[in-house]
Amino acid sequence: MATIAFHGAAQEVTGSCHLLSSPSLGQVLLDCGLHQGMRAKHQTSREQFEFNPHAIDAVILSHAHLDHSGRLPSLVHDGFEGKIYCTQATAQLLPVMLFDALSLYENDLERDNRKRRRKGKPEIPALYSKSDVLKVLSLLVxxxxxxxxxxxxxxSLIFFDAGHIxxxxxxxxxxxxxxxxxxLVYSGDLGKKGTLLMNDPTVRNSADIVLMEGTYGDREHRDLGDTLAQFKEILATAFQRGGNVMIPAFAVGRTQELLLYLGKLQQAGExxxxxxxxxxxxxxEITKIYDQWLPTLDCEGVKSLCSGESTLLKNFLSTLHLTVTPEDSMAINTIKNGAIIIAGSGMCTGGRITHHFKHRIWDSKNTVVFVGYQANGTLGRLLVDGAKQVKLFGEDTAVKANVETLGGFSAHAGQRELIEWVSAFNNEPKVVLVHGEAGALDVLSHTLWQEKGIVSEIPMKGQCIAF
Known part of the structure; x- marks a missing residue:
């Protein structure tokens, strides 16, 4: 009998990792992602896998976000040698994602080891290196x-467009x-319907078991039109206040949507x-890859970009400045007002956005706009939840900037769209809910039963389900 064991994204949003086992398949891993969060970043990077990486026959990757792909180098380092199946665009995105993650990991590790050396403690060995990242890339199919x-x-395996990134x-x-x-059908992360850039998620109708994400299983997103109106109002108020706007954005997906929305506002004179x-x-770098794939994305949203030489990075948004070097980034600190700063990381667990917070979050003239999900334990979640003081670079910092959240920009399906997607299966498959906090999954499970008569399971980490 086939089984699937849940080693991540079980009653949590990050760390996607599910192990499918069957005599005809062997052992196939669905995703191999990092846990994300202030403590999880360090804790998980030192965890051992709960299975033998050498015994895994293949990995099937739903998409390139690090909470789905970020532990692949560690998997290879610990003995995995099989094929890694992914879509063509994911194969292009992964080198950028994994090398950036390696750089952050090595910096964090060196910082930790400096402290340990000062205290006379032994250094922590690296769990993976550049050679492991290169090997991951060589195994991609x-x-x-x-x-x-x-x-x-x-x-056999078939990929269908999930509309997420x-x-x-x-x-x-x-x-x-x-x-x-x-x-088996695994949803990966399902996108919202009707976005400007991504295609709608593909509907499937037959399976024996369905693994579906439930990130927003307990709520709906705001209507896109209402969200754009709110965004325009936030920017107008911030402009009148004479400050700057900081937007923590995920490099893959959210940033490209933001550029499209800002471009449309600019073209409308707003x-x-x-x-x-x-x-x-x-x-x-990621947006350059998006530009290559624009003709395959939502025609309605990007037809103005596909009609000529204009792209998300070129000509479409005339006031866009690309800051690559640290010096370019630091130069933004001299701008007193009128700057919209889009910087990573999306959950504020590191990256350049934290430096901008250090320079601006204590000033009430400034505004922080969140446009994506903020996981428990992240700095972003603390700010969304109304923290009046946060720790930045080891120092307590007052939060006086205005904090706004735009839920309508989410790249995840809301509750109604999740229910609609899973209801399309017409043969009553076993339904398993993953990739959501426990409360959100409980609400989704209850609603599925109340409205559709669909029974669903919510596995705990380490649990195994047969089908």
Whole structure:
């Protein structure tokens, strides 16, 4: 009998990692992601895998976000040598993502080891290196959407567009077990319908087991039109206040949507005289990759970009400044007002946004705008929850800047869209809810039963389900 064990994103939002086992498949890992959060970043980086990496036959990657891909180098370091299946765009995004993560990891490790050396403690060895990242990239097998791919003698894989970020996929695995055909569908992260940049998530209708994310299983997002109106109002108020706007943004997905929305506001004459700074070398590299794939994305949202030489980084947004070097980034500190600063990391667990906070978050003229999910334990979550004081670079810092949240920009499906997606399965599969905090999954599970008569399970970390 096939089983699936849940080693991450079980009653939590980050660390996606699910192990599918079957005699005809062997052992196949669905995602291999990092836990994200202030403590989790360090704790998880030192954790051992709860399975033998050398025994894993293949990895199937739903998309490039680090909470789904970030532990691949550690997996390779610890003995994994199989193929890593992903979409073509994901294969392009991964080098940027993984090398950036390596740089941050090595910096954090060196900082920790300096403290340990001063205290006479032994150094912490690195869990992976550049060579491991390079090996991950050598194991990638890029696969086009809707292209059946054999992953065993009696098993096949198909990716479908999940509409979450560039290259994000719904994973469908079909295999035979004792002569019986079985199908697993894993949603990965499902995107919202009707966004300007991404296609709507693909609907599937038959499976034996469905693993579905429930990040926003307990609530809906604001209407996009209302969100754009709120965004415009926030920017106008911030401009009148004479301050600057800081937007912590995920380099993959959210940044590109933001640039599109800002460009549309500018073209409509509704952006005042803001200067926009994309202060993230990683986001700049990722946006270049998005520009290559624009013709495959939502035609309605990007047709103005596909019609000529204009792209998200070129000509579309005339006041956009790309800041690559640390010197360019520090120069933004001299701007007293009129700057919209888009910088990583999206949950404020590091990166250039924390430096901008250090220089500006204590000033009530400034505004922080959150446009994405903030996981428990992150600095972003503390700010969204109304913290009046936070610790930045070891120092307590007062929070006097205005903090705003724009839920309508989320790249995740809301509760209603999750219910609609899973309700399309017409053969009553086993439904398992993952990638959501316990409370959100409980609400989603209850609502599925109340409204649709769908029974769902919510596994704990380490639990194994047979099907």
């Amino acid at each position: 890029p696969v086009a959407y809707k292209e059946p791919t054999a992953i065993g003698q009696e098993a 560039l290259g994000s996929a719904i994973v469908e695995i079909s295999f035979k077990e004792k002569g019986q055909q079985k199908t 952006l005042d005289n803001w200067q926009i700074f994309l202060d993230s070398p990683m986001a700049i």
